[in-house]
Amino acid sequence: MDAIDLLLRRRSAKTLAEPGPDDGALELLLQSAARAPDHGRLRPWRFIIIRAAARARFGDLLAAQLRRARPASSPEALERERLKAFRAPMIIAVAAVKDPHSTVPMAEQMLSAGAAAENILLAARALGFNGMWKTGGAAYDEEVKRALGLEPADALVAFLYLGTEPAGTDEPALRQDWRERVSNWSG
Ligand SMILES: Cc1cc2nc3c(=O)[nH]c(=O)nc-3n(C[C@H](O)[C@H](O)[C@H](O)COP(=O)(O)O)c2cc1C
Numbered sequence: 429m430d431a432i433d434l435l436l437r438r439r440s441a442k443t444l445a446e447p448g449p450d451d452g453a454l455e456l457l458l459q460s461a462a463r464a465p466d467h468g469r470l471r472p473w474r475f476i477i478i479r480a481a482a483r484a485r486f487g488d489l490l491a492a493q494l495r496r497a498r499p500a501s502s503p504e505a506l507e508r509e510r511l512k513a514f515r516a517p518m519i520i521a522v523a524a525v526k527d528p529h530s531t532v533p534m535a536e537q538m539l540s541a542g543a544a545a546e547n548i549l550l551a552a553r554a555l556g557f558n559g560m561w562k563t564g565g566a567a568y569d570e571e572v573k574r575a576l577g578l579e580p581a582d583a584l585v586a587f588l589y590l591g592t593e594p595a596g597t598d599e600p601a602l603r604q605d606w607r608e609r610v611s612n613w614s615g
Contacts, residue, residue: 434554436602441516441558444591448479448517453555457520457590460551464544468532473544476521476576478513487513489576493569516559516589520548521576524583538583545586552590559590 429437449457458475466472478486487510494501494509501509513519524541526534549559566572567584578584 429554434550438550438553439600440560441593443594444516444558444589445594446517446591448591449552449557456555457548457551460547461544464540464547466540467536468530470527470530470532470537472524472526472537473541474523474525478519478521479517483513486519487511489572490566493566493572497565516591518590520588520590521584522586522588523578524585526581526583538585541585545588548588557590558593559588562587562589
């Protein structure tokens with residue numbers, strides 16, 4: 429797939445299965461991430477890889493967060509939350525560890541981490557995988573951040589679920605709604 433084709437066809441996966449990226453593919457994903465635009469060369473991004481059995485512990489974190497946020501959640505809802513960790517063979521949590529002393533605004537440091545996350549998704553597609561970008565309450569939860577080795581002030585910008593789409597997954601038509609979002613400014 430050439431680069432423009434890749435961009436024009438980008439979409440999230442609806443379902444993902446094995447195989448996930450192997451170590452070689454993962455390295456390419458992370459190298460692609462590290463090419464993200466980065467004001468001030470702060471490299472604010474952190475990538476936390478969650479795979480195999482660690483997904484069960486990540487699922488526990490998701491369920492515990494839901495219980496904290498909504499104590500009345502039913503056991504079924506908690507189980508559904510826990511199982512989200514098994515939506516894909518691999519999850520990459522993308523965080524921005526922001527430097528509060530930098531002259532680069534914090535928002536720009538987060539945007540850089542977001543760009544790194546998008547690079548991962550695009551690189552995954554180029555390698556024959558696909559992914560989904562999720563956040564949810566867990567991304568804003570201090571306990572989840574701590575469990576992943578982050579500080580409360582750090583921003584979890586993405587949980588990238590990565591794997592292989594089942595054969596026969598529909599390719600939706602190209603989107604045409606971009607024109608209404610564009611204007612030509614002439615001063
Ligand atoms: C920062 C960010 C957070 C997101 N969080 C969620 C989420 O928690 N749950 C969800 O269903 N979609 C989430 N999305 C949207 C999906 O990743 C996806 O882009 C959207 O469903 C549209 O599908 P498409 O990517 O195929 O166009 C998020 C997107 C971004 C950029």
